[in-house]
Amino acid sequence: MSVLPFEADIIVAGGGHTLIGRLASAEPSLRILIIEAGPPTLEDLAYIQPARYLSHLLPGSQTIKLNVGKESADLGGRSPVVPCAQCLGGGSSVNFAMYSRASRSDYDEWEKVYGNEGWGSRDLLPLMKKMETYQVAPDKPTHGYQGPIKVSHGGAFTNIGKEFLEVGAQYDTRRGWTDDPNDMTTVNAYGETGRRSDVPHNYIYNRQFDNLEILTGYHVKRVIIEDGRAVGVEFLPNARIRPDEDKVARIARARRLVVVSAGAFGSPAILERSGIGDRGLLQSLGIDVVSDLPGVGENYQDHYVLFPPYLAADDAETLDRVVRGDPEEIERWSSQWLRDGSGLMAHNGIDAAVKLRPIADELSDIGPEFWGHWQRVFANASDKPICWLECVSMYVGDHSCIPARKYFSMGHIILYPEAVGYVHISSAEDVDASQDFDPKYISKPSDIAALRWAYKRGREVARRMPSYRGEYAPRHPVFPEGSQAACNADANPVPMHAAEIVYTEDDNRALDEHLQKSVATCWHSVRSSQAVGCYAFC
Numbered sequence: 444m445s446v447l448p449f450e451a452d453i454i455v456a457g458g459g460h461t462l463i464g465r466l467a468s469a470e471p472s473l474r475i476l477i478i479e480a481g482p483p484t485l486e487d488l489a490y491i492q493p494a495r496y497l498s499h500l501l502p503g504s505q506t507i508k509l510n511v512g513k514e515s516a517d518l519g520g521r522s523p524v525v526p527c528a529q530c531l532g533g534g535s536s537v538n539f540a541m542y543s544r545a546s547r548s549d550y551d552e553w554e555k556v557y558g559n560e561g562w563g564s565r566d567l568l569p570l571m572k573k574m575e576t577y578q579v580a581p582d583k584p585t586h587g588y589q590g591p592i593k594v595s596h597g598g599a600f601t602n603i604g605k606e607f608l609e610v611g612a613q614y615d616t617r618r619g620w621t622d623d624p625n626d627m628t629t630v631n632a633y634g635e636t637g638r639r640s641d642v643p644h645n646y647i648y649n650r651q652f653d654n655l656e657i658l659t660g661y662h663v664k665r666v667i668i669e670d671g672r673a674v675g676v677e678f679l680p681n682a683r684i685r686p687d688e689d690k691v692a693r694i695a696r697a698r699r700l701v702v703v704s705a706g707a708f709g710s711p712a713i714l715e716r717s718g719i720g721d722r723g724l725l726q727s728l729g730i731d732v733v734s735d736l737p738g739v740g741e742n743y744q745d746h747y748v749l750f751p752p753y754l755a756a757d758d759a760e761t762l763d764r765v766v767r768g769d770p771e772e773i774e775r776w777s778s779q780w781l782r783d784g785s786g787l788m789a790h791n792g793i794d795a796a797v798k799l800r801p802i803a804d805e806l807s808d809i810g811p812e813f814w815g816h817w818q819r820v821f822a823n824a825s826d827k828p829i830c831w832l833e834c835v836s837m838y839v840g841d842h843s844c845i846p847a848r849k850y851f852s853m854g855h856i857i858l859y860p861e862a863v864g865y866v867h868i869s870s871a872e873d874v875d876a877s878q879d880f881d882p883k884y885i886s887k888p889s890d891i892a893a894l895r896w897a898y899k900r901g902r903e904v905a906r907r908m909p910s911y912r913g914e915y916a917p918r919h920p921v922f923p924e925g926s927q928a929a930c931n932a933d934a935n936p937v938p939m940h941a942a943e944i945v946y947t948e949d950d951n952r953a954l955d956e957h958l959q960k961s962v963a964t965c966w967h968s969v970r971s972s973q974a975v976g977c978y979a980f981c
Contacts, residue, residue, distance in 0.1 A: 451476035451656070454676055454697040456663035456713055457705035459533020464646030467655040476695055477657045480681050480709070481506055481530035485648050490536045490641065492780060493597065494765050494788045497839075499528075499537040505683055506530040506537050510708055510866070513881045519959040523884055525745065526966050527708050531659055532643040534966070540791045542594050543831070544571070548824040591645040597790035598780065601760035603851045604794020606908040607834035611795075613939050614907050617802055660684030662874040663709075664692065666701050666717040668733050673701040679874070707968035708866055711740035712878065715868045728871040743864040745882055746831075746965035747857040747894060749958065750839035751919055753905050754912040754932065755849040762792045762837040763849055792836040793854075798828035799900065809896045812888035816861045830897040831856040832904075840918070850915060851908075853901035856965050857894055861887040885962055894958050895951065903943055911936045920957035923949050 451474045455463055458479030467475050482505055484490040489498055489506075499506045512523040528534040547564040554563035572587030578595040581588070611618065647657070660681045667675040675696035680688040703710050714720055718733030720740065725732050755761060764772035765787055779786035801809060806817065821827050831854070838850035864883035870876035885891045905911055913934035922928045928950045946954070 450474075450696045450698055452697065452699045453702065454478065454695055454700075455702040455704060456666075456676060456678075457533070457703070457709060458531045458643075458657065458659070459528065459535065459706060460642065460704055462702075462704070463655065464642075464650065464652070467652045468650065471654050473654060473699075475655050476697075477655070478661050478663050478676065478678050478695070479531050479657065479659045480508075480662045480684075480705070481528070481659065482684050483657075483659045484531050484536045484641070484643050490530075490532070491644065492777075492788045493540045493791045494762055494776070496537060496539060496791060497766055500526060508708070510880055511877060512864075515881070515884065515886070517886045517959060518884060518962070519956070521960070523882055523964065525880075525882065525964045525968060527706055527968060528966075531647075531657065532641045533706065535641040536643065538966070539793065541793055541796075541833075546824070546826040546828075548826050591649075593640040593645075595640075597794070598785035599760070599787050599790045600794055601790070601792070601836040603755065603759055603761065603834060603836040603908070603910055606910055607795045607904065610904050610907045610939070611797060614904065618797065661693075663703075663705065663713055664716055664874050665713060666703065666719075667694065667696075668717060671733075673697065676701060682875070707743065708878065708880075711866055712868050712874070714739050716871060716874075720867075724867055728868070730871045740867045741863075741865050743866050743880075743882055744860065744862075744969050745864075745884070746967040747860055747884060747890065747962050748965040749855045749894060749898060749962055750835065750852040751855075751898065751901070752838045752840070752850045752852045752915040754915055755851045756910040756912055757849065759849045759851065759910040760787075760836060761849045761851060762787055762790065763842070763847075766837055767842045767847065790836075793833050794836065796831055796833035796854075798858075799830050799832045799897065800825075800828040801896070805896075808899075810892045813892040813896075816859075816887070816889035816893075820859050820861075828858055829893050830858055832897060832901050834904075834908075838915070845915070845917075851905075851910065853905050855894060855897035855901055857890060857897065860885075860890045860893075862890055882964070882968075884964075885958065891955055891958055894962060895954055898954065898958070899944070899946065906934070906937050907939055907941075909936055918961070920950075920953045922953050923947075926950055926953075928954075 453466070453473060454476045456478055458477045463475055463477055466473065489495050506529060507526045508529040510525045510527055512525065514520055514522045528537050530536050550562060550564040550567050553559045554561070554566070568585065572585070573590055575587045575590040575592045575594050577583060577586035577588055578593060661678045662681050664677045664679060666673050667677060675694055677692050677694055679690055679692045682690065703713050705713055711720070715725065716730065718725060718731050719736055721737040722732050722735040765776060776786045776788040780788035800821070806814070821829065833854040835852040835854055837852065838845060839852045839854070862883040862885065864881045867879040868876070869879050885894065911934070913932045914930035916930040916932050919930045922930065926947065926949070928944050928946050
């Protein structure tokens with residue numbers, strides 16, 4: 444074990460946040476060390492071109508860590524696989540580049556329900572405004588115009604996205620339209636989204652910090668605690684990033700502060716290996732207990748997502764050829780991107796979405812199993828949607844096993860699932876050991892009921908869009924033979940005011956079985972250590 448030839452005032456485990464760049468600028472006298480498990484991202488096209496974001500999910504990716512959960516009967520016997528960003532900038536460098544804020548009531552609950560003074564929407568909105576330059580429209584009272592993170596439309600506006608908005612306005616007439624679904628209050632209005640602006644290129648790489656040291660490709664194993672005080676960290680090379688470096692533990696010492704900010708999977712692991720966590724778990728792994736905090740690694744939550752694909756017309760504007768790696772298509776749009784920053788390489792494929800909340804008479808469509816969750820979470824918070832419904836101008840998934848053609852997908856994201864899981868370490872020493880992880884996806888009937896309703900709503904919008912040419916059946920439910928809900932792989936759009944599909948009980952069972960086999964993570968992992976009042980996000 445070796446000691447670095449310097450001490451830092453502040454050591455940060457994890458490089459996915461904005462805090463350190465701002466702190467280094469505000470306090471140049473502080474020497475700050477960031478230790479990040481993943482690689483750097485400076486000017487790499489995989490990070491700065493929005494259309495390349497799905498490349499990070501390919502096998503062999505060094506920017507994503509795959510966390511495998513326990514087999515679950517609720518998932519048809521599957522083991523859930525949850526990607527988590529592992530690179531400088533965290534999720535901001537590799538995610539879907541969607542700009543989405545929480546509802547005002549979410550922040551107010553932090554303050555009023557959980558007793559976190561200063562964490563309400565009134566306190567946090569000025570910070571949100573300070574962070575951003577909102578380029579979508581001027582003079583919005585809930586947005587900022589001088590911050591480092593740029594919020595804009597993408598480099599293209601596909602006809603798929605336009606159709607989604609037009610159908611929403613004509614078919615779903617009880618819901619309106621907005622150019623800003625992220626004003627912290629709007630629900631049930633169809634709107635447009637923006638493009639990527641990540642943390643490292645706007646808080647770190649664009650500045651020269653003499654007092655900031657960044658080590659990439661190193662795992663923080665544990666926090667060193669002496670006499671009840673955090674005084675440093677033990678860290679070692681990440682073999683995926685630094686395969687030729689000896690896996691020897693090193694120590695860096697902190698004069699003033701150690702910050703553990705390594706995400707929903709990394710932070711509890713570091714804390715538990717440091718002796719902070721549930722006493723029984725720590726003792727079973729031979730770890731000396733520094734602080735018995737059973738909340739560490741508990742309360743794991745995530746957004747569930749389903750991306751049912753639809754066949755698109757030949758003239759549909761999609762990213763399918765880009766995602767498939769078609770050299771001609773990539774060259775075409777890369778040239779345009781290099782010229783003026785526009786085109787499909789400056790696009791994430793997501794032009795439009797709606798934060799969907801059931802209108803009163805729609806609650807019965809969701810089913811009685813959702814009623815209790817509705818009363819506890821939504822009934823008294825009119826700004827809370829139950830799902831995010833978006834249209835994606837491509838097939839979202841593995842293109843190597845599908846016919847090469849044009850698709851679009853409807854994204855259904857459940858925003859307030861009832862189920863809660865956990866994530867804990869399984870080894871005191873091995874930072875690469877699989878964790879004891881169970882997200883409990885759709886283990887509550889209310890969650891599958893909400894996802895079932897979202898699928899039906901999205902399908903009705905999809906089959907009215909002019910580019911619709913049917914469902915891609917292998918990624919949809921297998922409905923009973925002769926069912927009105929049966930998928931059609933050779934279809935044309937239905938009239939705007941055509942009757943909606945009526946689903947029988949057998950249809951609903953087939954749909955639920957499909958959801959169990961298909962629902963996935965939106966990699967929006969969050970877990971809490973409520974006993975110490977801290978939260979960690981991926």
